[in-house]
Amino acid sequence: MATRSGKRTFMAALVALFGLVSQPLWAHAHVTDTHPDDGAVLEQAPARLELQFDAPIRITRFDVSGPQGAVETSEDPVGPPSERHAAVPADTLEAGEYQVVWRGIAEDGHTMSGDYRFTIQE
Template sequence: MIKTWGKQVFLAGGLALLGLVSQPLWAHAHLIDQVPAEGEVVAEPPEQLELRFDSPIRITQFEVHGPQGEIALSDGPVGEMGEHHEAVPADVLAPGEYRVTWRGLAEDGHTMSGDFRFTVDD
């Protein structure tokens, strides 16, 4: 009985240690929404592009590419720490497919990146 109890204590201690070590992994920010949505076909060109996270992140890179190449932004999300980031294209987006690529740094130091595509209908 003592051997069984000892194994249980050892196993419980190991699980507790694993929980403490992995806890920082639970703290990373997660992308919870983007506008336009991944793969969305929009009838009207969006006036702004948005990223929403469940905890603060600093955007370090935000690029938009479309049918004619890289899209200039009049206002971008780079630099500010926050949960909601917006980018405003400098000109109205022409019909075609667009790809948004971003990178960021969460409060806990975790680097993040992602991309999504959307289409402006003719």
């Protein structure tokens, strides 16, 4: 069994095994949903802005901007790791286009970022 190909097979098996074992206990996170939906056109201002992930993530940035610039939120989603993060606008959002830009760190240590937009009709 001490042939070269045997060794190679053994090494390949070892690498495969290591790959299995190192499947993250701390998973990478993916966005599963946002509120409002990306690209949504709303007739009413949303009461809250939300991000949902398939694994806990620590949010490090959650910036909302609209026709008047930066939007103040009374509830800050920057905090402990969670699968769900929400921000509540301090004032009712007026009509216009909005963008949410976020950043976070998944439990596997990977930095993630994204954005989504929505429009509130006049």
